[in-house]
Amino acid sequence: MDAVGVLIALLKIVVLFAVVLLTVAELVYFERKISAWIQNRIGPNRVGPAGLLQPYADVLKLLMKEDVVPAAANRFLHALAPVVSISIALAALAVVPIAGSPVTLFGRSVIPVIADIDVGVLYILALSSMGVYGLTIGGWASNNKYSLLGGLRSSAQMISYELSMGLSLIGVVMITGSLRLDEIVRHQAGWMWNIVLQPIGFVTFLIAAFAETNRLPFDLPEAEHELVGGYHTEYSSFKFALFYLAEYANMITASAVIATLYLGGWQVPGLSRLGLSTGAEIAMQIGAFLAKTAAMLFFFQWVRWSIPRFRYDQLMNLGWKVMFPAALANIVLTALVLLFVE
Amino acid sequence: MSYPDVLFYVFAALAAVSALVVVFARNVVYAAFSLLFTFLGVAGIYVLLHADFLAVAQIMIYIGGILVLLIFGVMLTTRVTNVDLPGGVLKTMPATIVSGILLGTLLRLVTRASWFVEPELPSPEGTTAAIGDRLVTTHLLPFEVAGILLLVTIMGAALIARTNGRRRDA
Numbered sequence A: 001m002d003a004v005g006v007l008i009a010l011l012k013i014v015v016l017f018a019v020v021l022l023t024v025a026e027l028v029y030f031e032r033k034i035s036a037w038i039q040n041r042i043g044p045n046r047v048g049p050a051g052l053l054q055p056y057a058d059v060l061k062l063l064m065k066e067d068v069v070p071a072a073a074n075r076f077l078h079a080l081a082p083v084v085s086i087s088i089a090l091a092a093l094a095v096v097p098i099a100g101s102p103v104t105l106f107g108r109s110v111i112p113v114i115a116d117i118d119v120g121v122l123y124i125l126a127l128s129s130m131g132v133y134g135l136t137i138g139g140w141a142s143n144n145k146y147s148l149l150g151g152l153r154s155s156a157q158m159i160s161y162e163l164s165m166g167l168s169l170i171g172v173v174m175i176t177g178s179l180r181l182d183e184i185v186r187h188q189a190g191w192m193w194n195i196v197l198q199p200i201g202f203v204t205f206l207i208a209a210f211a212e213t214n215r216l217p218f219d220l221p222e223a224e225h226e227l228v229g230g231y232h233t234e235y236s237s238f239k240f241a242l243f244y245l246a247e248y249a250n251m252i253t254a255s256a257v258i259a260t261l262y263l264g265g266w267q268v269p270g271l272s273r274l275g276l277s278t279g280a281e282i283a284m285q286i287g288a289f290l291a292k293t294a295a296m297l298f299f300f301q302w303v304r305w306s307i308p309r310f311r312y313d314q315l316m317n318l319g320w321k322v323m324f325p326a327a328l329a330n331i332v333l334t335a336l337v338l339l340f341v342e
Numbered sequence B: 001m002s003y004p005d006v007l008f009y010v011f012a013a014l015a016a017v018s019a020l021v022v023v024f025a026r027n028v029v030y031a032a033f034s035l036l037f038t039f040l041g042v043a044g045i046y047v048l049l050h051a052d053f054l055a056v057a058q059i060m061i062y063i064g065g066i067l068v069l070l071i072f073g074v075m076l077t078t079r080v081t082n083v084d085l086p087g088g089v090l091k092t093m094p095a096t097i098v099s100g101i102l103l104g105t106l107l108r109l110v111t112r113a114s115w116f117v118e119p120e121l122p123s124p125e126g127t128t129a130a131i132g133d134r135l136v137t138t139h140l141l142p143f144e145v146a147g148i149l150l151l152v153t154i155m156g157a158a159l160i161a162r163t164n165g166r167r168r169d170a
Helices: A003-038 A054-064 A075-095 A120-130 A132-141 A145-176 A181-187 A199-212 A237-262 A278-304 A312-341 B003-024 B028-048 B052-076 B089-112 B128-136 B140-161
Strands: A103-105 A108-110
Touching: A003 A054, A003 A075, A003 A108, A003 A237, A003 A278, A054 A237, A075 A120, A075 A132, A075 A237, A120 A132, A120 A145, A120 A181, A120 B052, A132 A145, A132 A237, A132 B028, A132 B052, A145 A181, A145 A199, A145 A237, A145 A312, A145 B052, A181 A237, A199 A237, A199 A312, A237 A278, B003 B028, B028 B052, B052 B128, B128 B140
Parallel strands: none
Antiparallel strands: A103 A108
């Protein structure tokens, strides 16, 4: 890789960072707005037009707060945990392709993904399984019983749901015959999206994604009525902001991955028939990808404000006794269908 | 020094330094967390060797599976989280002998191996398909045996987890 190649890679990473961080800010705003609509309230409407600048005021507030570290905490690991959380959340997005064909930049063709690796699906699974470390390290380093229990819960929850997540993906991989995300998206041309071909796999993956991102109805690691604040009880100021950021970045990653794997990624049905120029096609594809991701994000928030939290044993029962067999059955079913079709 | 060379030394240093922390940490939780960075460093070296499947499998299985369970176990066991590891003479002797044998074997391997240095290796288009083919053709028997071993392990674990044949919850 030469200097320009490195520069382009860096540029992509910076753009991704900027887009995700700005989206997180607006996501927090929309979370509050959607909760307000669902609960028949108005929501934030004071800072900026229609309250749009509210998240920036919140960030400023968090930045100016005192950073409290408990006296008995492990200072190094306490500071490391939020960094681990946010890095892993952002790293998973590196393999998600956002358009179909390369764009020309600085006189060379640039692929619309940061890293087009051969094992994209496995990479995503590997990183989602690493997400647990930030919470576990934070929970342990805080030296607080509630934090530790929150961290432990997150480990147990993620281990349980990772299995169903990986198994539901096997159906997609079987249909496509590749672990490369680009090929998985290409395979979903027209309306042949994996949500149509893999309905059971889609549902199990979606539920597992909710559990992996610690969103309601699976936000037991931070269930405030039992665990105070969960793993981030002892976090304040910017470290807390980082955990908060990581939670929303995880949601963006999960939405982008679901859009890529099951909703056709950048595919726009019937786009090639419109006869647009390459540039316009790429723009449409990026737009479609963003729209699908945004739809998933809205779904995440909609569910959060509609469904109550599970009890811990219910969560584990669902994970092991419903999701796991369903994902396994999906593999057998997919294999049978493929056997008869081919 | 070229770009991959720099990355190699970064990953190698990460793996080596964190491995030293694993060995010398008096706190078992530190050792467990430090192992995370050892695994990451090794995964990075795999990537540099164009073994992308192996690298991701390393992260998934060792970091995402085994180490999580290890940390889980360490944290759930009361009085282990903050206890220093005892290092008595009784344990030192057998440990020295075992490590000595291991060190000898490794040194022999390192010195006798013919190091294949090819600066411009053509980067292969991923290794996943080749690994998959080999697993169900040439190496089918070991693959199946490993599968049966894992199945037996799962059954054993389920048996242990059940207390006196009664279901714990419900």
